[in-house]
Amino acid sequence: MNAATLSGELVVSGLRKWYHRRDQAPVHVLEDCSFRIEPGKLTVVMGTSGCGKSTLAYILSGYIKPDEGQVQMDGQPVQGPGPDRIMVFQETALWPWMTVTENIVFGPLARKSVSRKEVTQKALELLRKFGLSEFKDKYPGQLSGGMKRRAELAQALINSPKVMVLDEPFRGLDVMTRELMQEYYIKLFEETRLTTVFITSELEEAIFLADRILIMGNAPSRIVSSLEVDLPRPRTFDVLASERYLEIKKEALEVLFSESMQQAD
Amino acid sequence: MEASWWKNRKFWLMWAGYTGAVVLWYASVKWLPIESFNRLPDPWTVVWEWFNPNPAFGISIFTPNYYVHILYSVYRATSAFALAVLLGVPLGILMGWNRTFNAYASALVGFLRPVPPLAWVPLAILIFPGIEIAVIFVTFLVAFFATVMNTYVGVKSIDPDYFRAAASLGSKPRDVLRHVIIPGALPNIFTGLQIAMGAAWFSLAAGEMIAAQYGLGFLIFEAYNLIQFPTIVIGMATLGIAGFISSAGIRVMGNRLMRWREQSFGLKG
């Protein structure tokens, strides 16, 4: 893809968010959270568990509204969910009652954007690319964790979104599968250069994948630090042994450490 | 290998259970020193009567009347059940889908549901033209509440991410209903139908005892009035068989509609 077609810039300004629950004090999750997601870049958002990462992801995707502040995509305020900003959920959201292929073609068919024949064709291509051809008529319950995640990526990509929001997509996978998925995913990103917000709580995963890492503080949370990851692309696991990787890791650890010290105070 | 061994074991346990029940029956009727028990027929007498071309009390598998009673009961149970499904599933879905509607409906359902079905009988007879409809209505009522409640719970228990995913992919309410709500609630709906069918037979038998000219419940009650013990037991056993067949039928249909569950749980990895 060339630079001219790149779009999917997100500008987030002054988000504040509380959760209100009956008979409980409101939970203050986000406080004056502002940042920018560059088009065509892979931005990783990192933070400890419970700091509000999923909440942020839901707001970016338009599923929930912030109490204050705004998200703009390519200059337009985000009003609700839509196929130009697709989220891959923390837990699998493949519909267990549809086969893998049915899951993938659902979006385009629901929007009636193309004919069934055309979508199915496209779905089969994606499945081949994702190494799932043999599983096209299986149900999600018959897939392994890694295969489910790949099927979800296919389900999202078939809609040609401008932004992908991935909420800890590889959490819960075993270490081997996780590394395979990371390698797999980085290839996919480097091929498509789709604007991506990737949420994780793992530092190594963050550095390996990111162009930029945004670190969230503790709740009520904002972006407390931003790190450029200037490791060369295309990346392989070899970068994990490079000098620069270790420097970045050290820098990140310092930020995370001082952040957790502040919490202890 | 292992599975078939298990199956066999289960099969034998089941037969041991049946045999035990019959022995217990025989023993309590023949050997217990309680007079009222001794008047009851033993298993052999019942079977003899049931399969006798010339039954002592007029009801056996060779008498047309037996089938008239069965047909009446089956007809009532089926039509009450069908009505319950036709009205209960859409109502349950609406309640699960739309909060405002739920607020109205749950007040009504919550108010009417605790009324025991038999308490409706007198009112139903007075309201409806003819006893037939009254009996069906009472049967319908319990089946209806079981269907509504389980359908509602089914819709509510669908993971919100399934709705979010559908919304983000740009689906319209019709797609959400057809591809998310109905299949997502189906397991619970079928649990509801099983319960509804059981409840339908239960209240049908009771309704027929109170107000009917035909049907298995009526047969049992009439035999009671005439002190025809074997016929009572025949009526009871026939009700049991009918209930068993209908609930097996629902299970088979559910499994066919929810193949994804069988496949998902059957095959791992």
Ligand SMILES: Nc1ncnc2c1ncn2[C@@H]1O[C@H](COP(=O)(O)OP(=O)(O)O)[C@@H](O)[C@H]1O
């Ligand atoms: N729907 C909700 N209602 C009330 N509190 C919530 C809700 N969702 C999340 N929270 C709370 O908000 C905080 C942030 O949650 P979340 O965004 O899921 O964090 P993370 O994804 O970083 O673990 C947590 O304390 C969580 O308990």
Ligand SMILES: [Mg+2]
């Ligand atoms: Mg989360």
